[in-house]
Amino acid sequence: MRTLNVELAERSYPIRIGTGLLADPxxxxxxxxxxxxxxxTNDVVGPLYLRGFVDGLKARGLTVTEIVLPDGEAHKDWxxxxxxxxxxxxSRCDRGTxxxxxxxxxxxxxxGFAAATYQRGVPFIQVPTTLLSQVDSSxxxxxxxxxxxxxxxxxxxxxxxxxxxxxxxxxxxxxxELKAGLAEVIKYGLIRDLxxxxxxxxxxERLLARDxxxxxxxxxxxxxxxxxxxxxxxxxxxxRATLNLxxxxxxxxxxxxxxxxxxxxxxxxxxxxMAADLSRRLGWLSDADVERVRAIHERAGLPVxxxxxxxxxYLELMAHDKKVADGTLRLVLLKAIGAAVVTAEAGQxxxxxxxxxxx
Numbered sequence: 165m166r167t168l169n170v171e172l173a174e175r176s177y178p179i180r181i182g183t184g185l186l187a188d189p190x191x192x193x194x195x196x197x198x199x200x201x202x203x204x205t206n207d208v209v210g211p212l213y214l215r216g217f218v219d220g221l222k223a224r225g226l227t228v229t230e231i232v233l234p235d236g237e238a239h240k241d242w243x244x245x246x247x248x249x250x251x252x253x254x255s256r257c258d259r260g261t262x263x264x265x266x267x268x269x270x271x272x273x274x275x276g277f278a279a280a281t282y283q284r285g286v287p288f289i290q291v292p293t294t295l296l297s298q299v300d301s302s303x304x305x306x307x308x309x310x311x312x313x314x315x316x317x318x319x320x321x322x323x324x325x326x327x328x329x330x331x332x333x334x335x336x337x338x339x340x341e342l343k344a345g346l347a348e349v350i351k352y353g354l355i356r357d358l359x360x361x362x363x364x365x366x367x368x369e370r371l372l373a374r375d376x377x378x379x380x381x382x383x384x385x386x387x388x389x390x391x392x393x394x395x396x397x398x399x400x401x402x403x404r405a406t407l408n409l410x411x412x413x414x415x416x417x418x419x420x421x422x423x424x425x426x427x428x429x430x431x432x433x434x435x436x437x438m439a440a441d442l443s444r445r446l447g448w449l450s451d452a453d454v455e456r457v458r459a460i461h462e463r464a465g466l467p468v469x470x471x472x473x474x475x476x477x478y479l480e481l482m483a484h485d486k487k488v489a490d491g492t493l494r495l496v497l498l499k500a501i502g503a504a505v506v507t508a509e510a511g512q513x514x515x516x517x518x519x520x521x522x523x
Contacts, residue, residue, distance in 0.1 A: 249282060
């Protein structure tokens with residue numbers, strides 16, 4: 165087992181990474197506030213892992229409320245969030261109840277938001293079961309639901325007490341989900357860790373083949389990058405925004421097509437290539453740099469072209485991005501491979517040209 169820490173003073177917490185961790189309830193017990201927990205999962209992950217995980221907790225004397233949600237980004241909304249609240253209230257869960265998110269990014273985001281708001285805040289634990297959630301969304305305390313006008317627009321910063329990443333569960337992950345997770349892994353190399361990008365380029369086939377050591381290394385190095393950024397800027401006032409490389413374009417794709425049509429990682433991959441193209445237009449990247457960004461995503465089996473929404477629709481959707489300040493769209497672009505910046509330097513003509521060239 166590998167352990168990292170997210171350093172946030174009294175709200176610091178560990179990230180534990182390894183195989184077979186779901187089968188060890190003693191890893192969870194020190195982070196449970198009382199003897200009462202609620203385990204929230206979805207109808208895809210639940211049949212695979214819920215019973216064994218819950219039985220382990222019950223064997224240690226915990227009282228467990230089980231909540232199973234419908235799977236998919238389309239259900240990351242108020243109605244599903246209220247399903248969590250309904251069950252917590254009907255089960256008389258009090259302020260000492262620890263919520264445990266057992267699932268991918270959608271489950272983790274919704275459970276975190278529920279924990280931040282139920283009875284004005286209860287503790288929660290992240291047990292991510294997809295590559296994307298293990299390397300990104302489970303770490304850092306971003307919680308949210310979607311709105312028809314924009315992705316993740318309603319939420320809160322609320323940190324978990326523990327992140328438990330069992331890499332053995334990735335062997336049941338569909339190929340499409342695995343590839344989507346690789347988009348976030350690649351992102352860390354592009355924005356701040358060139359040696360990691362070089363490692364990914366050299367080991368991509370091992371990752372696609374689900375080599376256990378390669379996956380563990382990718383999860384650890386991704387989480388280390390994320391933890392360092394979060395510790396420096398928890399509420400995204402500065403450097404944390406660079407973690408959103410490709411996300412402004414990507415969120416436009418997800419919102420424009422309807423949540424769930426593209427996986428989040430697929431949209432981020434296309435968005436990262438668009439960000440690289442725009443960086444080239446500003447004179448920061450070379451043609452060879454842009455090709456390098458495109459090639460690694462293509463090798464990972466990810467989209468290298470954006471959805472055909474039309475430039476006007478992209479610009480309309482991007483205007484709702486959370487990085488918009490005083491009416492000005494700010495984008496995460498690349499000064500160089502391995503060096504991201506948040507900038508408002510890109511003009512609308514260049515943004516439009518990028519959209520038209522990359523979609």
